[in-house]
Ligand SMILES: NC(=O)C1=CN([C@@H]2O[C@H](COP(=O)(O)OP(=O)(O)OC[C@H]3O[C@@H](n4cnc5c(N)ncnc54)[C@H](OP(=O)(O)O)[C@@H]3O)[C@@H](O)[C@H]2O)C=CC1
Ligand SMILES: O=C(CO)COP(=O)(O)O
């Protein structure tokens with residue numbers, strides 16, 4: 415008897431475009447969520463659009479500002495929601511407030527609306543929260559947002575490196591899917607053809623359009639946000655971050671532990687993807703296409719551009735497999751010599 419079942423959770427409304435922040439009230443009304451919102455944000459988005467967002471929401475919205483990601487921040491949001499009598503959450507900003515709100519909403523059993531102010535990574539729409547704790551990073555299942563409202567005017571005005579980071583997070587889907595397929599072949603890890611194909615196609619479309627992604631063009635913000643939505647949907651279909659997170663993400667998470675906050679998530683996974691593509695296929699493989707696409711977009715392709723010294727990159731690559739129990743090309747760890755060769759041949763160090 416066939417007993418398998420799949421439960422794919424997706425947002426109900428995804429609204430992307432110029433000035434759509436002013437539609438937030440209508441979007442929330444359409445969701446039929448009732449009661450008082452708690453806006454979960456971080457300092458810059460609060461300063462830029464906090465008032466505008468609250469003006470769209472009824473019932474005297476409360477606000478909490480998150481400075482650092484982590485389980486303590488999630489706990490503070492849960493407590494604030496309870497003490498303020500909130501009934502749903504609005505995550506406003508980059509990945510830090512959005513992931514914090516997503517996980518707190520899941521804990522509270524509340525609905526949550528994602529209002530990204532930067533196209534910096536694909537967590538803006540996904541059903542995963544990525545939360546650092548000590549030496550590890552937890553990718554926690556959480557309900558995806560009920561709605562995503564991404565105002566391209568706001569996103570395009572954000573520092574350009576946030577957008578190039580989002581692009582690099584998408585480009586890294588190439589190696590994430592390679593790792594996922596490898597884990598499927600060698601470890602019998604469940605693989606979804608639909609999620610894998612969607613994720614890879616999203617990366618391919620971005621690479622093909624790399625030349626047209628330019629600073630100051632609102633259309634570029636639109637292209638990147640749509641790609642991030644597509645990648646988030648792939649994760650929802652898979653029920654895991656596998657379509658968008660392989661060894662290049664382990665490498666980035668390791669860098670976060672060694673030197674937190676030095677570089678953006680997307681930029682780190684982009685450089686990680688160059689290295690991991692080399693490990694998968696060697697000299698003649700995809701690593702050059704990945705590097706060239708990143709370079710065209712203006713995302714870092716070397717350790718120095720990321721702001722790390724060479725030895726830190728080698729340390730991160732040789733210890734990345736310890737971040738979590740996820741089978742990738744790194745297996746149980748690669749030797750220092752192999753890491754050095756990959757980093758040298760690809761020009762990362
Ligand atoms: N769930 C998932 O699948 C994923 C989750 N993540 C998580 O997301 C986080 C990283 O995301 P990221 O967006 O880089 O982190 P942040 O939310 O910290 O945003 C990065 C920076 O951008 C600033 N910022 C945001 N929007 C604007 C704007 N419109 N104008 C000016 N500055 C702005 C923030 O300022 P300030 O701090 O002053 O407010 C911050 O300094 C990580 O914690 C990671 O775990 C990453 C990838 C995927
Ligand atoms: O960053 C992500 C996808 O781009 C999420 O991945 P993690 O599961 O590694 O946190």
Ligand SMILES: [Zn+2]
Nearest residue numbers: 535536583683
């Ligand atoms: Zn990512």
